[in-house]
Amino acid sequence: PSFGxxxxxxxxxxxGRTPIPAARTAFRKLVxxxxxxxxxxxxxxxxxxxxxxxxxxxxxHLLGVPISQDQVMMSHSPLRMFKRYHEKCVLVxxxxxxxxxxxxxxxxxxxxxxxLREKRPLLDAVDHDRRPSVLVSEIFVSNLSAVVLFGEPxxxxxxxxxxxxxxxxxGYPGNPYGQENYPHIPVxxxxxxxxxxxxxxxxxxxxxxxxxxxxxxxxxxxGKDLKYEALMGKPSRLTYQYAEHLxxxxxxxxxxxxxxxxxxxxxxxxxxxxxxxxxxxxQLASAxxxxxxxxxxxxxxxxxxxxxxxxxxxxxxxxxxHGHRDFSFDPALVEPDHIVPDVDxxxxxxxxxxxxxx
Numbered sequence: 001p002s003f004g005x006x007x008x009x010x011x012x013x014x015x016g017r018t019p020i021p022a023a024r025t026a027f028r029k030l031v032x033x034x035x036x037x038x039x040x041x042x043x044x045x046x047x048x049x050x051x052x053x054x055x056x057x058x059x060x061h062l063l064g065v066p067i068s069q070d071q072v073m074m075s076h077s078p079l080r081m082f083k084r085y086h087e088k089c090v091l092v093x094x095x096x097x098x099x100x101x102x103x104x105x106x107x108x109x110x111x112x113x114x115x116l117r118e119k120r121p122l123l124d125a126v127d128h129d130r131r132p133s134v135l136v137s138e139i140f141v142s143n144l145s146a147v148v149l150f151g152e153p154x155x156x157x158x159x160x161x162x163x164x165x166x167x168x169x170x171g172y173p174g175n176p177y178g179q180e181n182y183p184h185i186p187v188x189x190x191x192x193x194x195x196x197x198x199x200x201x202x203x204x205x206x207x208x209x210x211x212x213x214x215x216x217x218x219x220x221x222x223g224k225d226l227k228y229e230a231l232m233g234k235p236s237r238l239t240y241q242y243a244e245h246l247x248x249x250x251x252x253x254x255x256x257x258x259x260x261x262x263x264x265x266x267x268x269x270x271x272x273x274x275x276x277x278x279x280x281x282x283q284l285a286s287a288x289x290x291x292x293x294x295x296x297x298x299x300x301x302x303x304x305x306x307x308x309x310x311x312x313x314x315x316x317x318x319x320x321x322h323g324h325r326d327f328s329f330d331p332a333l334v335e336p337d338h339i340v341p342d343v344d345x346x347x348x349x350x351x352x353x354x355x356x357x358x
Contacts (some may be wrong), residue, residue, distance in 0.1 A: 011268030011300015094150030235276025268300025
């Protein structure tokens with residue numbers, strides 16, 4: 001094969017925990033009788049609340065084909081490349097097995113929001129029932145060198161308060177806020193999705209919504225913009241670079257000699273899947289692949305009946321941009337190359353376009 005697939009998961013293969021029926025049909029076309037993939041496949045999800053192996057196991061069960069962790073790219077996967085932070089003490093925010101995820105990525109000294117709250121109980125004061133009833137002595141916390149945002153947390157008020165404390169004290173929460181602490185310590189964020197689709201009829205808040213809150217609180221307090229050392233997850237260029245690396249690694253492992261010329265990104269979200277694929281397409285002059293096709297399915301965030309029409313050049317001013325603050329809106333970047341009903345139709349279309357007969 002001279003092409004590879006980048007599959008989104010939520011809204012393409014599942015809705016919440018419910019499989020989309022077309023997914024199993026599609027994946028039967030992608031493997032041979034021994035369960036080996038006929039083309040390189042990487043699952044590129046903006047989820048970040050579990051380890052790659054757990055997501056691979058879930059996908060294997062869901063799709064009825066064996067998926068390895070090397071085929072799974074979580075929003076936090078590119079953090080493996082940020083080795084300069086791996087030895088430092090970092091604050092991690094999100095949910096799920098955060099310490100396991102951080103350590104699997106290479107971080108040696110991660111501290112969770114919950115651990116910080118236990119050591120500094122006076123900092124979490126919004127919920128009156130969680131305030132200490134008696135005066136407590138606070139425990140020393142190592143200087144925090146960076147903040148890593150894995151995904152949306154559960155108690156937003158606690159996470160927002162403690163992250164702001166860390167940023168405004170240069171990593172010494174509990175100290176008085178300082179005016180000179182700008183630029184603040186590095187912030188690395190994974191998954192910028194404003195919304196995502198589960199079983200509910202309307203999209204739900206994503207980590208991007210949490211980031212909007214954090215950014216605005218920081219600016220309201222300081223008058224300055226919160227700055228990111230790195231933004232990961234779709235639509236960031238870093239994510240597509242890493243995904244292309246995984247696609248090539250698969251082709252090499254299978255001894256497929258024909259170079260991978262085309263990446264086919266299948267997703268349900270104009271502002272992440274399509275925007276990211278098109279942004280990467282614009283950067284491919286310096287990369288090995290020749291092009292990146294964006295294929296939009298109608299089983300998730302995008303619905304031809306429930307959404308506004310696809311943006312056009314004539315309506316730029318009227319469009320609401322759901323992408324992250326640090327990504328500029330260009331209507332050309334949210335125009336998919338193809339729109340299909342579901343993932344099964346997406347596989348058929350790509351096979352046809354690539355003249356590929358399994």
